[in-house]
Amino acid sequence: QLQLQESGPGLVKPSETLSLTCSVSGGSISSSSYYWGWIRQPPGKGLEWIGSIYYTGSTYYNPSLKSRVTISVDTSKNQFSLKLTSVTAADTAVYHCARSGYYVRYFDYWGQGTLVTVSS
């Protein structure tokens, strides 16, 4: 059974960089059939797709966040990571990692999510 688990600091100061890692188990991140993505959910609000990465390192991002986002992959560790720069309180959210298909990009496996609070 595929499992995804997010990890990283739960508190980030304004203007700093949010960094999270998603560890994948029960399957290979190097599969040619999938993208690996990040989705966030502010408390009490809806879902926002941040961006996704293929095992080769090819990425695509939500234009609304593109200037601040970098997603990278480490196939040797079966992990992928998110960096979001210059954070503000508006970036406070539960951050989920998830898997989508290469051609059909709905998300079939999700991590439980990790709450990141932006506060001084």
Place this chain on the structure above:
Amino acid sequence: EIVLTQSPGTLSLSPGERATLSCRASQSVGSSYLAWYQQKSGQAPRLLIYGASSRATGIPDRFSGSGSGTDFTLTIRRLEPEDSAVYYCQQYGRSPETFGQGTKVEIK
């Protein structure tokens, strides 16, 4: 980007009743590139439906999806207490992938 509008915001129904949830797109999402998710409190979203009408693995046949183009529907027959959740639609026909704002289903 494609904006998805879900209605109603909240649906309050009794066990055994039928729930009908709507998702309308600001433009066509292409060849039925629409998914539905269920999110219970404190949990990750769970994929219910993809391709507008195909049930994901392990999803009971009480859940069904329909629609194409810009108008989509999720129907839940014979509601059970465990169906209490927020339901989101997501389009993946055109990047950026976008989600609706959700419909909350309450079981009386």
